[in-house]
Amino acid sequence: MTTHQVRSYVPPVSTDDPTPAPQPDASKGADASVPEYEIRVAGRLASRWTTWFDGLTITPDADGTTVIRGPVVDQAALHGLLQKLRDVGIPLISLTQVPPSTPTEPPARPTQKEN
Secondary structure (H helix, E strand, O other): OOOOOOOOOOOOOOOOOOOOOOOOOOOOOOOOOOOEEEEEEEOOOOHHHHOOOOOOEEEEOOOOEEEEEEEOOOHHHHHHHHHHHHHHOOOEEEEEEEOOOOOOOOOOOOOOOOO
16 A cells, blocks of 8 residues: 655645734624525424524415525525435425515515416
């Protein structure tokens, strides 16, 4: 068996950087940069599914669908949520990025075009 050299392809990291670290802006909310999504699925999900969907809000709708809504930190987390839906066979109706809302605002409903 032959051996080979393993070396890094990135420059070495130094801890004595004179540049100060950026401070978080206190005027912005903690989740100001985290996008919020609304996922509409077919069927009714009970509120106990909230834990399984990482604390997102679950709202059953009168038309037999359920809205899963809340902040999702990045695309990998969003894909993880969609994989969870796929793995248990919950049909996806729509996925929409929405502006952060106040708790009193009802979830947006998709509009249907008439032909």
